[in-house]
Amino acid sequence: MGQKKLTMKKIAELAGVSKATVSRVLNDYPHIRTEVRERVLDVVQETGYQRNNVARMLASDRSNMIGLVIPSEAETVFSDPYFPTLTRGISFAAITSKQTLALFLGHSDIEAEQTIRNILANGLLDGIIITADHRGAYFEDQLVNNDMPFVFIGRPEIESDVHYVDTDNVAGGRMATDYLIERGYRRIGIIGSNKNVPGDDRYRGYQEALLAHGLPLDESLVAFGDYSMESGVSAMQELIPAKPDAVFVTSDTMALGALRTLREHDLHVPDDIAIVGYDDLPPAVQADPQLTTVRQPIEQTGHLAVETLLQLIENPQRPLRQIQLPNELIVRDSTA
Amino acid sequence: MGQKKLTMKKIAELAGVSKATVSRVLNDYPHIRTEVRERVLDVVQETGYQRNNVARMLASDRSNMIGLVIPSEAETVFSDPYFPTLTRGISFAAITSKQTLALFLGHSDIEAEQTIRNILANGLLDGIIITADHRGAYFEDQLVNNDMPFVFIGRPEIESDVHYVDTDNVAGGRMATDYLIERGYRRIGIIGSNKNVPGDDRYRGYQEALLAHGLPLDESLVAFGDYSMESGVSAMQELIPAKPDAVFVTSDTMALGALRTLREHDLHVPDDIAIVGYDDLPPAVQADPQLTTVRQPIEQTGHLAVETLLQLIENPQRPLRQIQLPNELIVRDSTA
DNA sequence: CTGAAAGCGCTTACAG
DNA sequence: CTGAAAGCGCTTACAG
Numbered sequence: 232m233g234q235k236k237l238t239m240k241k242i243a244e245l246a247g248v249s250k251a252t253v254s255r256v257l258n259d260y261p262h263i264r265t266e267v268r269e270r271v272l273d274v275v276q277e278t279g280y281q282r283n284n285v286a287r288m289l290a291s292d293r294s295n296m297i298g299l300v301i302p303s304e305a306e307t308v309f310s311d312p313y314f315p316t317l318t319r320g321i322s323f324a325a326i327t328s329k330q331t332l333a334l335f336l337g338h339s340d341i342e343a344e345q346t347i348r349n350i351l352a353n354g355l356l357d358g359i360i361i362t363a364d365h366r367g368a369y370f371e372d373q374l375v376n377n378d379m380p381f382v383f384i385g386r387p388e389i390e391s392d393v394h395y396v397d398t399d400n401v402a403g404g405r406m407a408t409d410y411l412i413e414r415g416y417r418r419i420g421i422i423g424s425n426k427n428v429p430g431d432d433r434y435r436g437y438q439e440a441l442l443a444h445g446l447p448l449d450e451s452l453v454a455f456g457d458y459s460m461e462s463g464v465s466a467m468q469e470l471i472p473a474k475p476d477a478v479f480v481t482s483d484t485m486a487l488g489a490l491r492t493l494r495e496h497d498l499h500v501p502d503d504i505a506i507v508g509y510d511d512l513p514p515a516v517q518a519d520p521q522l523t524t525v526r527q528p529i530e531q532t533g534h535l536a537v538e539t540l541l542q543l544i545e546n547p548q549r550p551l552r553q554i555q556l557p558n559e560l561i562v563r564d565s566t567a
Numbered sequence: 568m569g570q571k572k573l574t575m576k577k578i579a580e581l582a583g584v585s586k587a588t589v590s591r592v593l594n595d596y597p598h599i600r601t602e603v604r605e606r607v608l609d610v611v612q613e614t615g616y617q618r619n620n621v622a623r624m625l626a627s628d629r630s631n632m633i634g635l636v637i638p639s640e641a642e643t644v645f646s647d648p649y650f651p652t653l654t655r656g657i658s659f660a661a662i663t664s665k666q667t668l669a670l671f672l673g674h675s676d677i678e679a680e681q682t683i684r685n686i687l688a689n690g691l692l693d694g695i696i697i698t699a700d701h702r703g704a705y706f707e708d709q710l711v712n713n714d715m716p717f718v719f720i721g722r723p724e725i726e727s728d729v730h731y732v733d734t735d736n737v738a739g740g741r742m743a744t745d746y747l748i749e750r751g752y753r754r755i756g757i758i759g760s761n762k763n764v765p766g767d768d769r770y771r772g773y774q775e776a777l778l779a780h781g782l783p784l785d786e787s788l789v790a791f792g793d794y795s796m797e798s799g800v801s802a803m804q805e806l807i808p809a810k811p812d813a814v815f816v817t818s819d820t821m822a823l824g825a826l827r828t829l830r831e832h833d834l835h836v837p838d839d840i841a842i843v844g845y846d847d848l849p850p851a852v853q854a855d856p857q858l859t860t861v862r863q864p865i866e867q868t869g870h871l872a873v874e875t876l877l878q879l880i881e882n883p884q885r886p887l888r889q890i891q892l893p894n895e896l897i898v899r900d901s902t903a
Numbered sequence: 904c905t906g907a908a909a910g911c912g913c914t915t916a917c918a919g
Numbered sequence: 920c921t922g923a924a925a926g927c928g929c930t931t932a933c934a935g
Binding site: 586 | 911913
Binding site: 331 | 621622667670688690851853
């Protein structure tokens with residue numbers, strides 16, 4: 232109301248102690264007489280005092296603020312819902328750990344590079360999480376030459392000593408394809424994507440599965456899309472003449488398109504062609520209630536990224552952490 | 568590398584001026600001899616000096632940081648893609664204005680309230696943008712009793728003196744329904760939502776259109792969903808017995824479900840039943856390539872919210888700004 | 904276990 | 920047009 236802003240000094244006066252003591256109480260410093268601690272806490276309670284975080288940052292060189300960088304190229308190349316879900320997971324973990332989350336949506340990889348430069352320089356953040364298709368490994372150099380802790384979401388294409396958390400897309404592709412093979416399908420096509428690392432990996436998993444089961448890789452059964460529904464429509468059109476009996480569609484958004492094409496050709500799932508998708512649609516949408524799909528642990532990815540980052544901030548010498556979370560096959564049809 | 572962190576003091580020494588002058592140059596203070604200004608700028612350039620923003624905040628009481636609050640109930644009640652798009656728009660505008668964007672995803676309205684309390688108290692932010700279904704107007708009191716500038720995304724249900732930017736959902740509902748009426752349809756159903764203000768508004772637009780054209784409101788032609796695809800499926804099932812010749816589906820996600828139901832009943836669009844949707848799917852997905860839909864200017868909403876907030880921060884006495892952006896009808900079929 | 908004091912790196916009246 | 924100095928509100932060795 233009319234009163235001046237409360238500062239630690241005022242609290243100290245009211246509690247009859249020094250500012251230093253108030254500060255220690257608020258920071259859970261251990262060796263304080265409980266009587267004193269309680270007196271301070273009471274005053275804080277009564278007055279509704281809130282510590283000024285900016286002053287705290289300046290004095291302690293800690294901001295309790297972490298950044299999340301998402302270049303928008305990644306945002307569009309990946310199918311949309313991945314990022315919202317990831318962001319939720321990260322936000323949740325950040326709040327739980329009392330960290331403020333600053334969001335940086337880059338508009339291109341170039342701009343993201345600039346963004347990262349700024350972030351590194353201005354020193355506001357304790358650390359950053361970077362999501363990107365790390366095909367080019369643009370930022371790594373800047374990052375490594377700096378002492379701000381960072382973790383990647385998604386494995387960088389080129390093996391290197393950075394902390395990251397990722398889902399195991401090779402295993403996911405393998406899982407989807409194995410499933411179809413085990414069900415007796417033999418002409419298994421793929422609608423893949425060659426636009427980013429996860430796409431490459433899922434395709435690799437597909438190849439590995441065929442190889443492991445002694446099945447040939449038939450190029451006419453391979454088509455690529457860009458994670459849009461449209462591209463799923465046309466990729467499936469390409470595939471139909473090759474007469475697949477099953478198709479692994481590496482994105483549910485593309486699966487939505489593929490299913491549309493099948494419908495137009497009056498082909499039924501799974502009797503004419505079985506489909507396995509890869510989960511990336513918003514919760515409110517489903518490609519098909521019957522569709523078997525590979526589910527990614529996206530929120531968990533976010534949690535782990537935050538956890539890893541915080542540990543790194545605490546102790547920059549932490550051993551390297553490179554996580555590949557397993558996917559899960561959600562079987563919903565009766566392909567058997 | 569080995570060098571100590573650069574501070575303004577060091578720059579001042581190198582340029583042969585005082586810290587105050589360096590500060591003024593960096594803040595584009597007008598009355599400085601160009602010679603001096605250039606000397607300072609040169610040193611800054613050569614050394615790669617970056618001002619410490621935390622210190623700047625503390626001294627100037629400005630953080631150049633704005634917050635975006637999204638309670639997750641809103642996040643799920645609305646169909647998913649609205650928020651990512653909105654967030655992009657806001658992030659873009661923030662970056663353009665050299666503001667850092669802090670993201671707060673609440674987990675419930677209660678928690679959001681707590682979140683807002685914290686934000687208000689800790690004083691890190693210059694202002695906040697709050698997205699929510701303002702049906703309950705939870706936060707308003709806290710907000711109004713504080714001096715932190717804020718703007719709402721979405722009109723509050725109860726008329727009040729807060730700044731907001733919204734899209735005109737009444738007009739959107741009206742637009743969709745008018746379109747169908749003009750095409751000669753007479754038994755026009757609606758799949759609405761009574762779960763939030765935009766849902767209420769779209770439904771109101773529908774009613775207004777019927778009224779204006781002297782058409783009766785037939786309750787058997789009204790069904791409600793919750794913005795999920797599933798709910799679109801079942802809402803359409805409810806509607807079919809009432810034999811509508813057209814349906815206004817107030818969300819494309821629900822339209823996706825409605826279309827599925829029509830297909831199962833072997834009903835064709837638009838010959839058997841015409842459909843107009845309401846744009847809320849991710850760009851990569853389309854309910855139907857032929858679907859006519861009402862498009863919301865989501866990114867623009869974000870831009871305007873940031874712009875409004877920044878003006879408010881500059882001058883808290885700004886006159887009230889309550890914006891209802893128009894929607895646009897995207898005609899893609901040949902319903903005519 | 905606690906206090907006095909220096910310091911974090913800027914900004915901004917105030918004076919000239 | 921520019922500088923010296925106070926001040927923003929905390930934290931944290933240092934001393935006791």
